[in-house]
């Protein structure tokens with residue numbers, strides 16, 4: 168069991184939605200269901216800051232219900248649904264719509280509200296009315312907020328409301344028309360590239376805006392060594408900055424695009440091998456607040472398009488934990504670091520911890536103390552398995568990891584006190 172205070176071997180009793188007891192050895196109460204976690208890590212269930220659940224508008228690819236199924240299998244008790252739906256989640260009514268669908272799903276669903284109306288980057292969305300409905304993270308993800316004056320205004324508002332803005336860092340002009348990382352390989356393949364600088368300039372801009380406004384900024388899916396270095400330096404200087412990395416960016420590099428397979432097309436794009444190595448090193452060093460999936464389902468017909476025309480994005484919820492375990496060194500993986508980036512860090516950024524008094528969701532990323540909400544995961548680090556896209560639990564199949572051998576698998580997930588995954592299967 169991986170609590171905040173250390174690793175210990177113990178039994179946990181979950182009753183009426185909370186951790187009711189914890190001791191080296193507990194008797195089994197009459198009628199209790201036993202989850203055998205021998206040899207496993209038991210910790211706070213994972214929190215995903217970045218999931219595209221596609222509802223409303225993209226139900227052919229995913230729904231809140233199907234995305235929550237994949238999340239449960241992946242060990243998550245809460246996912247933050249991104250706002251780039253059709254229509255965009257840019258009003259209190261749409262926030263309520265997603266929250267009410269989420270309340271019937273297997274895991275909790277929180278909402279990222281759009282920063283601007285329709286995610287068009289022009290006028291600010293009604294952030295205060297969304298914040299009053301419990302929104303704590305605002306993002307136009309899918310696109311960055313291009314106009315620095317709009318972003319500055321958004322940050323001033325966010326600082327006043329005590330919420331965080333989350334940026335998809337890509338300068339639209341610098342990455343226009345690009346479908347992979349810009350460099351020698353994109354030239355050789357004859358594809359227009361998206362330069363690393365397209366990301367890094369926006370990271371630099373937003374750090375300075377956050378420094379000036381005092382707002383809290385979260386950087387989504389950072390993909391280059393330089394981006395991370397700027398965030399680390401800004402944090403040291405006292406800027407209120409957090410960041411996430413996505414599993415595809417720390418496991419795959421641009422060479423995967425050489426066969427023009429659109430399964431490897433993502434924004435920001437897969438980068439150079441040295442960027443991948445830098446992301447992994449930053450994870451190990453504890454410089455990254457969260458691993459976030461950027462789970463981006465697409466129906467099969469859309470990924471049948473040529474590379475430069477296909478939509479960007481890959482699935483993530485069902486394999487993020489195993490890929491994180493591997494990136495943190497497999498047998499050498501520090502379980503505290505593992506739960507820091509998959510659970511405690513993202514829960515802090517999304518402000519869904521017990522101590523955050525989140526009005527709609529609570530008690531994620533906890534310490535496994537008695538009295539806490541029971542959002543727990545049982546992760547078996549010794550399990551070995553192979554990804555099969557036909558065994559996935561969401562609606563789409565666009566995983567770049569089909570056929571890949573994995574180490575470490577979620578054996579059980581408890582969300583809101585309910586056992587939603589047992590023996591690796593949905594209950």
Ligand SMILES: [Zn+2]
Nearest residue numbers: 308309335387
């Ligand atoms: Zn994005």
